[in-house]
Amino acid sequence: MYRLNDNQRRQLRELLTTLVGIKSVVASREQANRDRAEEGMAAFLTDHLTKMGMTINRHEVHPGRCNLMACWPGQGTSGKSLMLEAHMDTVPVEGMTVDPFAAEIRDGRMYGRGTCDTKGSMAAFLTALAIAREEDALPADQIWFVSSIGEETCCEGAYALMTTPFRTDAAIVGEPTRCEVVTAHKGPLWVSVETHGRACHASMPDHGVNAIDLMARVIQFVHGPWREHISRGEHPLLGRSTTAVTTIEGGTKINILPAHCRVQVDNRLIPGEPMEKVFDNFRRMLAGHLGDERLFTVTGLTSSGQLDTPPDTPVVRRLLDVCRRAQGKAQPQGVNYFADTGPFSEAGIASVLFGPGDIAQAHTADEFIELEQLYLATEIMLTLLTENAGKSIVD
Template sequence: MTRLPLETDPVAILQQLVRIDSVNPDLVPGAAGEAEIAAWCADWLRQQGFEITVLEQTPGRPSVVGLKRGTGTGRSLMLNAHLDTVGVATYAGDPFSGDLRDGRVYGRGAVDTKSGLAAILVAAARASVHGMAGDVIVTLVADEEFGSIGTEEVLRSFRADAALVIEPSSLELTTAHRGFAWFELELTGLAAHGSQPERGVDAIWHAGLALRALDELRQRLNAAPAHATLGHGAVRVSKIAGGDDAATVAARCVLTLERRMLPGQSPDSVEAELRALFTALAVEEPEFQFALTRLVARAAFEAEPHWPILRALSGNAERVLGRPAVTRGEPFWTDAGLILEAGIPCVVFGADGEGLHADTEWADAPSVRALADILTDTITEFCGLTAD
């Protein structure tokens, strides 16, 4: 890896990070992954006096933890952002240019979320140079865009009194987001010649019954009271496959289901909900045979208004931005769900920009500098200075 000069301007750091290809290889087979950007960030933090731990249970997929120890008399704070990006196959122009034009830094990952990486690096270094009462724990993780193996690995070894998860949020506080669960529904029928369908059991026909039942569930979800920032939960079919040929009754049909959950709904509860739905179908239609398998599930996230980290972030955002802090909810999932599940209060916050996963992506440079300022002051307030 070519070492770049040590920088302390978050926008200049952002430009350098965008120029490092860190496309997630689970999304794009053979892609670069996080090794080079992890090494760059580890080197930068090491030069700022952080203790460095590289976690790499999955070979080639490193996460970096930078620790600046406090005196033990203050609260510890974890700062979390991801190293990986989505692919660049359809990106318009050079996805790794890092160009700064008209106050915007362009390139894949510019806003999602190398802007967050840059701001964390600068803020953690600025805050800790004065001596902290509590520990500052920088966690720069692999694989957020696919399976979140990085944050899972970090949480097996590191704890904190609170966390800030840095994802693009237009400098608004994300205090809630949905969870999700993916399921495979396998319907088993009986093959027969298409000229005598009565001798078979049509799994595709039964898929139609399942689709109707799922639509009824969707209507019930939409009729329930809406969450203040997240609206309603959701259910949908994302994939369906079945049948062998045009002349044979389908003996098998497989549906992939997605269930988006609100805070208070667990993966176990939505699985029980779906299982009850299909069990009721089997009672009505005795030949309806199903197997429901949970593929991946992540719980929803919601911050509590009384958490000290939320109050500290909100107050510092208002001071730096010169206006009351805005709160919001997101329909998508972030690693905050895992961090909260581990018992660590957290808030999601990040820079402004556009083009997440799109053909052109950019981060607003002034917002990246504001983000670094807000994080610096929040770290200082939450962890405390040794002089305190």
């Protein structure tokens, strides 16, 4: 195992402190476009990667919001490629009980927005790459460092990148996995359902059609037959698909029979059926349940691909092997959240999630990362890179 010395650990902490100090909050697509949310991060990374000797390609997704793809030109002789990826954006900072940008270190932890999700991973990857390059111990694969925008709004940057010709053979995507290798996650399918009633005075309810009454039957469908339908399959690492009605609004006034009611439904699907097919099934089965498809409209809000990378994929096998030596044990893991691995995997890139910190601390009011996790992730990445110097990791 590669071990970081005190000086390297200090530089790693300083790098993460700098990254956390750069605000890159994404609350919504509109806000992020207006604020050019990742511009500061992209500027810092451009400078930092240039100092590492890398050449940077910018992929503009929205004005002032660019994915960055960096490599050392001419490096890599295997004809294969590996990307280390970490998103630039963070969730908002409202309600935080620690200074979001101060990166205060206390009791072996660094506190701040993004320490855990996912600037910790970014600092670990950048540090590992820089040291491996300094020691002239890079693998024979072309190595890319990629940083995306808008991950927190459903992997927007990664999806946009996959509409370009940019591809690698494999990807290690930085997310707080406690330095475990995550090979599977579910994909979200978010839909909204609106019921169409007919308003009338509430004193004569028989003269109208009550949209809330209709919605009660929709909810009964989602939590009944629909739940039963989508939970029939089981994945060894992920269990079953789930569904839940999560928002509701309807009605205008206490004495008016409501003409409209709307709910949002969060489906989390295990790998298997294509999203479009699941969506069609939802609409078809709901029409059957209500007996009339004119009573409602279903709208797809967003969806993101699942991850299900075979554990015997070379990059997975090698990463698991290093993790096993570092931590005594390592098994492929499944998680319930989704990440840039969704779009990458859909585009045919063999992808895994790996990074320091615990997802339980992501998005929280006192987000932090344990420094030991940060060091460990960096040492694991360094070991993976340097012990495969001159060889392929992905083949």
